[in-house]
Amino acid sequence: MASLNLTTMQQSNIHCVAILISIILSFCIANAETHYHQFVVEATPVKRLCRTHNIITVNGQFPGPTLEARDGDTLVIKVINSARYNVTLHWHGIRQMRTPWADGPEYVTQCPIQPGSSYTYRFNIENQDGTLWWHAHSRWLRATVYGALIIYPKLGVPYPFPKPKQEIPIILETTKFHVKSGDTVLLRIINAALNQELFFTVANHMLTVVGNDAAYNKQFTTRVIMLGPGQTTNVLLTANQPAGRYYMATRAYNTAQNAAFDNTTATAILEYDTKITSNPLLPQLPAFNDTATVTAFTSQLRSLSTKNAKVPIRIDENLFFTVGLGLVNCTRPGPRCQGPNNNTRFAASMNNVSFVLPRRTSLLQAYYQNIQGIYTTDFPPVPPVTFDYTGNVSRGLWQPRFGTKLYKLKFGSNVQIVLQDTAIVTTEDHPIHLHGYHFYVVGQGFGNFNPSRDTAKFNLIDPPVRNTINVPVGGWSVIRFVADNPGMAFLVENGHGKLQTVEAPPPDLPPC
Numbered sequence: 001m002a003s004l005n006l007t008t009m010q011q012s013n014i015h016c017v018a019i020l021i022s023i024i025l026s027f028c029i030a031n032a033e034t035h036y037h038q039f040v041v042e043a044t045p046v047k048r049l050c051r052t053h054n055i056i057t058v059n060g061q062f063p064g065p066t067l068e069a070r071d072g073d074t075l076v077i078k079v080i081n082s083a084r085y086n087v088t089l090h091w092h093g094i095r096q097m098r099t100p101w102a103d104g105p106e107y108v109t110q111c112p113i114q115p116g117s118s119y120t121y122r123f124n125i126e127n128q129d130g131t132l133w134w135h136a137h138s139r140w141l142r143a144t145v146y147g148a149l150i151i152y153p154k155l156g157v158p159y160p161f162p163k164p165k166q167e168i169p170i171i172l173e174t175t176k177f178h179v180k181s182g183d184t185v186l187l188r189i190i191n192a193a194l195n196q197e198l199f200f201t202v203a204n205h206m207l208t209v210v211g212n213d214a215a216y217n218k219q220f221t222t223r224v225i226m227l228g229p230g231q232t233t234n235v236l237l238t239a240n241q242p243a244g245r246y247y248m249a250t251r252a253y254n255t256a257q258n259a260a261f262d263n264t265t266a267t268a269i270l271e272y273d274t275k276i277t278s279n280p281l282l283p284q285l286p287a288f289n290d291t292a293t294v295t296a297f298t299s300q301l302r303s304l305s306t307k308n309a310k311v312p313i314r315i316d317e318n319l320f321f322t323v324g325l326g327l328v329n330c331t332r333p334g335p336r337c338q339g340p341n342n343n344t345r346f347a348a349s350m351n352n353v354s355f356v357l358p359r360r361t362s363l364l365q366a367y368y369q370n371i372q373g374i375y376t377t378d379f380p381p382v383p384p385v386t387f388d389y390t391g392n393v394s395r396g397l398w399q400p401r402f403g404t405k406l407y408k409l410k411f412g413s414n415v416q417i418v419l420q421d422t423a424i425v426t427t428e429d430h431p432i433h434l435h436g437y438h439f440y441v442v443g444q445g446f447g448n449f450n451p452s453r454d455t456a457k458f459n460l461i462d463p464p465v466r467n468t469i470n471v472p473v474g475g476w477s478v479i480r481f482v483a484d485n486p487g488m489a490f491l492v493e494n495g496h497g498k499l500q501t502v503e504a505p506p507p508d509l510p511p512c
């Protein structure tokens, strides 16, 4: 099978080159730009509550610099690691066609950039525009090392809505934004939280949703939106209220029973160009566990007719993954043993495999260099045990096994994955992110997925396109995509997941 994949790839590469040459002559050179950036990762003193402490930033900025480019452009980012920690950067949502090594997750596509060294990421933006973001993909730095990545349409290509007067990136923190009465502005909202779904709303204003995860959607109006960690939403807001000040507010959507979460409300101020300085109006946010509002929002999402892609109809790989928590007995007590009874810890898993990152080398390098013993390709395509996933699950099923297991997909295959939440420990809304891909969300529901009942209700006409999906609490989501991007597609949930491989040439990566 490996050699078959290679042949397919080489043929398609030749095909690409042939097409590229003819297209470049007509317009590529005229339009596409290369943007060069230098990102210095460094300790930066910040003052908080009268005390100074250090956080790790890029170029001393928090949030980090905003990257801006057009569809078709190339980004070249030299990362200089002046901090005391290993670091990698991930360009969340960028498809990384033919550059899987530039994706960034440490020990998946590369080994980390070590203190005192540097590494240059180089990648193209292909057939994507909208809002994305970048962030450190090494455990401890993600909380402060991130920024927006804004992709404008190709020169001369308009938005599928009237040009907004202003575009405002919002990485959910307190700031103030000015608008002119009557103007329509585009808010690019990014949920950069580590692991928290968020509601977002603006007092007295309706939001017109126009895009998600760098894909346009059929427009609809709503008072409140929900974003999972890593998701982005573009909304139009018209300043059609009496001149004054209005709060934008964001707060957790949380579904896990008895789990601690940050229940504070973060705000920003939307200020009309006015002399009035009354107290801003605070909007009403849904309750923390308001799943009905989430469902009402997500069920309105529909993709705009897609220029390059069609929803896969004939499925080659039909996969079924349970996603959820498990409980593992601790070998010795410690800060990680936060599960019940002081001697257990939580471990996320898919199909009962809790993913373990390799340490010796990255998965991609192990693959290219044919290093044995780093991973196995026996990730189960269906749950190893069939049970009532969202019912009362017997304790004997709660402890997952650990492994570095991948599932290999054939280049070009049409893939369907059913993502099924489980009631192990607790049912919960799970954000699932697929690296290097956009996928169609063809169906969602509550309870156990039932193919004979639920398949008939799939939306194969205009399903939403996303790179991150929130599997509903105690429910399921079904995604479809074409495996057209060779590399390691890392399906992530709380740092655990499964991968796929296809051939590609090895680059100069940081040493392991």
Ligand SMILES: *[C@@H]1O[C@H](CO)[C@@H](O)[C@H](O)[C@H]1NC(C)=O
Pocket (backbone or CB within 6 Å): 263
């Ligand atoms: C937030 O959580 C704290 C601690 O659990 C609790 O005391 C407080 O009442 C909560 N606030 C809201 C608004 O729910």
Ligand SMILES: *[C@@H]1O[C@H](CO)[C@@H](O)[C@H](O)[C@H]1NC(C)=O
Pocket (backbone or CB within 6 Å): 287, 289, 291
């Ligand atoms: C949401 O939380 C409230 C208050 O804690 C509770 O009364 C209600 O039953 C919960 N709703 C759901 C759907 O879990």
Ligand SMILES: *[C@@H]1O[C@H](CO)[C@@H](O)[C@H](O)[C@H]1NC(C)=O
Pocket (backbone or CB within 6 Å): 329, 399
């Ligand atoms: C975990 O610990 C519990 C309580 O000591 C025990 O009953 C159970 O068999 C252990 N599970 C495994 C998989 O070792």
Ligand SMILES: *[C@@H]1O[C@H](CO)[C@@H](O)[C@H](O)[C@H]1NC(C)=O
Pocket (backbone or CB within 6 Å): 340, 341, 342
């Ligand atoms: C867990 O450990 C804490 C601190 O050592 C102790 O106070 C508590 O009683 C323990 N809980 C259980 C269920 O053993």
Ligand SMILES: *[C@@H]1O[C@H](CO)[C@@H](O)[C@H](O)[C@H]1NC(C)=O
Pocket (backbone or CB within 6 Å): 392, 393
């Ligand atoms: C779940 O099953 C366990 C063991 O069979 C039982 O003790 C418990 O009462 C059940 N819980 C519910 C909510 O049915």
Ligand SMILES: *[C@@H]1O[C@H](CO)[C@@H](O)[C@H](O)[C@H]1NC(C)=O
Pocket (backbone or CB within 6 Å): 351, 352, 384, 385, 396, 397, 398, 399, 400, 401
């Ligand atoms: C997961 O695997 C462990 C170890 O083989 C087993 O004890 C457990 O029952 C399995 N659980 C599920 C849900 O398959």
Ligand SMILES: *[C@@H]1O[C@H](CO)[C@@H](O)[C@H](O)[C@H]1NC(C)=O
Pocket (backbone or CB within 6 Å): 086, 111, 112, 114, 359, 511, 512
């Ligand atoms: C940093 O990365 C190197 C290379 O992979 C590794 O050997 C080292 O253990 C890492 N350091 C930490 C603190 O993880």
Ligand SMILES: [Cu+2]
Pocket (backbone or CB within 6 Å): 090, 091, 092, 093, 433, 434, 435
């Ligand atoms: Cu990502």
